Amino acid sequence: MDAPVKGWVYQPVPGFESHLARELSEGGSGCAPQRAGPFYLSETPPFMPNGASPDIPRDTVFWFQNCWLEPFQAVFASISEAASILRGIQRNWVAALFTQYRRGALIMKKLPPLSAKRRPFPWRAPDSPMGAWTLLDAHTLLASPRCSSPFPNGTLEFEEDKIHPPSRAYLKLWEAFALTGAMPGKHDRCLDAGASPGGWTWALAMLDATVAAVDRVSIDDALLTLPNVSFIKHDAFTLKPEDIGRIDWLCCDVICYPPRLYEWVEKWLASGLCDNFVCTIKMQGEPDFETTRRFAAIPGSRVTHLHHNKHELTWIYAPVASASPSALR
Ligand SMILES: C[S@@+](CC[C@H](N)C(=O)[O-])C[C@H]1O[C@@H](n2cnc3c(N)ncnc32)[C@H](O)[C@@H]1O
CATH class of the missing domain: 3.40.50.150 (Vaccinia Virus protein VP39)
Known part of the structure; x- marks a missing residue:
C-alpha cells in the first residue's frame, strides 16, 4: 500500500552533508530531520528553480544533490510487485540503494534501463520527470516520481575533451x-x-x-x-x-x-x-x-x-x- 511521506527526501552532496544538516536543523519546520541511510527526511522545503521571489524564507535549503519532491512509501511482497508499483507510475526510475543491494538489483532489472552513457555537449536534460527510489528494508520502498534534478540522482557525466580545455572547470x-x-x-x-x-x-x-x-x-x-x-x-x-x-x-x-x-x-x-x-x-x-x-x-x-x-x-x-x-x- 502506498503512503505519502510528509515533506521532502534530500540526497546530500557527498562531502557536504553537514551543510545540509545545518540548513535542515536550522529550518523553520520545527522538526529535526529524520535519517534513512544517507538520506534526510524533512519538512523544510528545497529552493525550487525559478520559484524565487524577493522573499526567500530563512529555512530554504540549497545544499543538496537531489531532492525527492513527492516521496511515498510502499510495502511490497515480491520483487515483481515492487517493480510494478514503480512502472505503474512512470518510466524513468533511478535506484539510490544504501541497503538490500541484491534485492534492489533484481527490482532494477525489471524496470526500463536508464542510459549510463556519458552525454555529449551540447545536450539538454529531457523534460520527462526523473524518479528515484530506494529500499528501506526487504519489503519497503521509499520512492518519488519527481525530483529536483532532471539527472539521475543529480549526477551528470559528459564526454570530456581531455585535450583542448586548459582546465576541467x-x-x-x-x-x-x-x-x-x-x-x-x-x-x-x-x-x-x-x-x-x-x-x-x-x-x-x-x-x-x-x-x-x-x-x-x-x-x-x-x-x-x-x-x-x-x-x-x-x-x-x-x-x-x-x-x-x-x-x-x-x-x-x-x-x-x-x-x-x-x-x-x-x-x-x-x-x-x-x-x-x-x-x-x-x-x-x-x-x-x-x-x-x-x-x-x-x-x-x-x-x-x-x-x-x-x-x-x-x-x-x-x-x-x-x-x-x-x-x-
Ligand atoms: C577557479 S579559477 C577559474 C577557473 C576558470 N573558470 C577555468 O575555467 O579555467 C579562479 C580564478 O579567479 C581569478 N581571480 C581571483 N580574484 C580575481 C579578481 N578580483 N579579478 C579577476 N580574477 C580573479 C584567479 O586568478 C583564478 O584564475
Missing part, C-alpha cells in the same frame, strides 16, 4: 547550460571573469561566442590565438559594466567572498547591460547562507549545487536566453 558551465537549456549562441558577447587558465573561455569560444576573458593572470596561450577570444588583465570587480558595455552573458568563476560577487552582480543587473548570468558562489570556509539567499531572491534565478561544483553553488539567471534547438542533441 568547463564541465560546470556545460552542466549549467544542460540544466537550463539556455546557452550563448554564435557571436553572443560573453564576459568570462576569473577566466584563467581558461576552461570556461574555451567552452564559450567553442559555442562560437565572442569572449572577453578577464583575470589577474593570463589564460592559456592557445586560447589567445582564437579569433573570438580576447584577454583583459584586470581585477574583474573594479571593471564597471560601462567599461565593458553591452554583453549577452556574464560568466564568473572568480574565487572571492560571496558578498563581493553579489555587489558586482547587483551593479550589472542595475546597469541593464547584461541579460544572462552564470556565477559560481564560492564558499570561503563556512558556507555563506545569507548571501546565497540574496542571490536566490533575484526573481527568476536558480541557485543550485551542480554535480561538478565543489564547495560552491551556482547562480544561474537566464531570463531571455533560449537555447538554439539546432545546438541541442
Whole structure:
C-alpha cells in the first residue's frame, strides 16, 4: 500500500552533508530531520528553480544533490510487485540503494534501463520527470516520481575533451547550460571573469561566442590565438559594466567572498547591460547562507549545487536566453 511521506527526501552532496544538516536543523519546520541511510527526511522545503521571489524564507535549503519532491512509501511482497508499483507510475526510475543491494538489483532489472552513457555537449536534460527510489528494508520502498534534478540522482557525466580545455572547470558551465537549456549562441558577447587558465573561455569560444576573458593572470596561450577570444588583465570587480558595455552573458568563476560577487552582480543587473548570468558562489570556509539567499531572491534565478561544483553553488539567471534547438542533441 502506498503512503505519502510528509515533506521532502534530500540526497546530500557527498562531502557536504553537514551543510545540509545545518540548513535542515536550522529550518523553520520545527522538526529535526529524520535519517534513512544517507538520506534526510524533512519538512523544510528545497529552493525550487525559478520559484524565487524577493522573499526567500530563512529555512530554504540549497545544499543538496537531489531532492525527492513527492516521496511515498510502499510495502511490497515480491520483487515483481515492487517493480510494478514503480512502472505503474512512470518510466524513468533511478535506484539510490544504501541497503538490500541484491534485492534492489533484481527490482532494477525489471524496470526500463536508464542510459549510463556519458552525454555529449551540447545536450539538454529531457523534460520527462526523473524518479528515484530506494529500499528501506526487504519489503519497503521509499520512492518519488519527481525530483529536483532532471539527472539521475543529480549526477551528470559528459564526454570530456581531455585535450583542448586548459582546465576541467568547463564541465560546470556545460552542466549549467544542460540544466537550463539556455546557452550563448554564435557571436553572443560573453564576459568570462576569473577566466584563467581558461576552461570556461574555451567552452564559450567553442559555442562560437565572442569572449572577453578577464583575470589577474593570463589564460592559456592557445586560447589567445582564437579569433573570438580576447584577454583583459584586470581585477574583474573594479571593471564597471560601462567599461565593458553591452554583453549577452556574464560568466564568473572568480574565487572571492560571496558578498563581493553579489555587489558586482547587483551593479550589472542595475546597469541593464547584461541579460544572462552564470556565477559560481564560492564558499570561503563556512558556507555563506545569507548571501546565497540574496542571490536566490533575484526573481527568476536558480541557485543550485551542480554535480561538478565543489564547495560552491551556482547562480544561474537566464531570463531571455533560449537555447538554439539546432545546438541541442
Ligand atoms: C577557479 S579559477 C577559474 C577557473 C576558470 N573558470 C577555468 O575555467 O579555467 C579562479 C580564478 O579567479 C581569478 N581571480 C581571483 N580574484 C580575481 C579578481 N578580483 N579579478 C579577476 N580574477 C580573479 C584567479 O586568478 C583564478 O584564475
